[in-house]
Amino acid sequence: MTKIELGCCGAYCRTCREYIGGKCKGCKTGYATGERDIRKSKCTMKVCCYGERKLETCADCNDYLKCEKIKGFHGKSGYKYGKYREAIEYIRENGYGSFFKKSGEWKGAYGKLD
């Protein structure tokens, strides 16, 4: 399981080129060790999900269906946002184990789930 490399919003850091190439630290790595400070994050979802609620992703949140933060992010124009939503909803329905099996060979932060 690589939940630490899965973004709170559903972007999959482990398979993302920016992360692999070292241009991005990923969503959640470095906070547990003190290398990064969650209070300095500009991402309100991450501050809420990982910082305050201590959840791995928004898929684990009881307030997911009524959350305007995640709804707004997933509803942004751009293909990837819909794919991040699909990842979170897939996890809510099928669990992390199935998600990691399906996403293992992705070449970016999102991919096919069926």
Ligand code: SF4
């Ligand atoms: S948008 Fe926020 S929640 Fe999504 S991967 Fe980036 S930092 Fe994490």
Ligand code: SF4
């Ligand atoms: S769904 Fe909304 S309330 Fe729940 S953890 Fe994510 S950002 Fe926070």
